[in-house]
Amino acid sequence: MEQITRFFWFCSGANFALLKRTPTESNKYFGIGATVFFTGVLAALAAGYALFTVFQSLVPAIFFGLLWGLMIFNLDRFIVSSMRKRDNAWAEWKLAIPRLVLAVLLALVISKPLELKMFEREINRKLDEKKTEFIAQSKANLAKGFPEIQELEADIDTLKIEVSDAEAFRDQLQKEYDAERFGEKTSGTSGIVGLGTNAKKKEQQLDAAQLALDDLRKRNQIRIDTLEAQIREFMALRQAEFEKQQPGIEGFDGLAARMDALSVLTTESSAMALANIFIMLLFIAIETAPIFVKLISARGPYDELLELHEEKVKLFKGEKWTIAKGESEARVGYFQDTHFYATDLKKEKTNRKNRAETDRELAKWDNDL
Structure with a gap:
């Protein structure tokens, strides 16, 4: 303890x-x-x-x-x-x-x-929602980046519509042929029961329509298979591009993302x-x-003792400072005294020398005169 x-x-x-x-x-x-x-x-x-x-x-x-x-x-x-x-x-x-x-x-x-x-669970849920949005946005952007797929799908739909129209025409002829055989009176039939001249004509038209439908189906199916192969190639390219973006979407789990998710949660x-x-x-x-x-x-008493200790340090510092200042002043005074004394002696010697030289020059001028 x-x-x-x-x-x-x-x-x-x-x-x-x-x-x-x-x-x-x-x-x-x-x-x-x-x-x-x-x-x-x-x-x-x-x-x-x-x-x-x-x-x-x-x-x-x-x-x-x-x-x-x-x-x-x-x-x-x-x-x-x-x-x-x-x-x-x-x-x-x-x-x-x-x-x-x-x-x-x-x-x-x-x-x-x-x-x-x-708030980890709530943040993870919000991040999952954000990842789903990113995936949808990425797929939408990639779909815009591969317009060929939509064009090819439109061509396939056109070919299928052609076959559907041919089937509808064949079915219409089949109904008219049946009505002619059974004597059903319509705007396109005679109303006579049996295989008469009109029924045979209807049969020939039906056989021709069926042959045309079979030929159209075969030709359009070949074209559809070719277009679907091209679509698969473009979809493979689109999937490869999406897989490149997938790690970035899955890695949307950093600190900034979590803080942003928390901000959204607190707002909501x-x-x-x-x-x-x-x-x-x-x-x-x-x-x-x-x-x-x-x-x-x-x-408390601790604060008192701490202040006392600090004040003692300040007093000790003041004492040391006073002593150091006195010693410094003494050294400065001694230096000044000895230095000025030496300077005065030097000045006196210089003055004596100058006076002696001056006296010699004056004596020399007197002799010359």
Whole structure:
């Protein structure tokens, strides 16, 4: 239990030596450290899932997820440990506002991948619908890209219509021939029963129509078989092109696609939108909890000892600075004194030399005169 306590103290960024001297503060920093730690764990899980949707591989997802979680953990630990309890509450809030903004941004980043995981089933259903739309759109575009298939199918329909028209003409002649034989009076029959002259003419017309129909069927069937072979070739090309696009459609499962699907779901369903907001608020509360704990908690003995320690460091720094400044001033004074003394001696020697030269030149002029 002691090791766990020390670990969470470490997570809170507290000083062990000072905490041991203030037992009443132990639980507070234990809770702060636990919150920071589990926030890092949630960040690692969220990043791992998000990266798994990108890489589709477990090893890089685990590695980068742990790296992201450690980074978030270290950042949260720094945010919490850098806050100090002061006597002025407004000054504390002014210093805490940038940290709160950063904590909210981190909460939003952490919550989004976990939202995608929580609504995974609904998102998968929406992605399947989107894939179906892409497949239909792809087939429609490919159909436009192969107009030859429609033209060939239209030619086949024309040939079949020709055969149908010939069959209808043959059937009409068959009815007239039957009516003539059985003495049925119509506009095209005589109404006399038996195989008379008109019946034989009708029979000859029927036989000719049947021969023409058989010939037309044979010729059109050959043409239809040829056209259908061409259609199969074009359909094979179209299928090959569709199979090239198929992996891209099936691979529509990335992070951006899932976020877009989640956005569509929250737009379509007010319940999901409300759940999405609550999840974000939950993570914001978790991420900002350590900061608010420090802000709303009273100034405790740990804060007093910490301030005392910092003030001692400042006093020690002031003492060292005063000593160093005095030693520096002494060295500067000694340098100035010795330097100026040497300079005065040098000036005196120079003046003596100049006076001697001046006296020699004056004496020489007097002799010349």
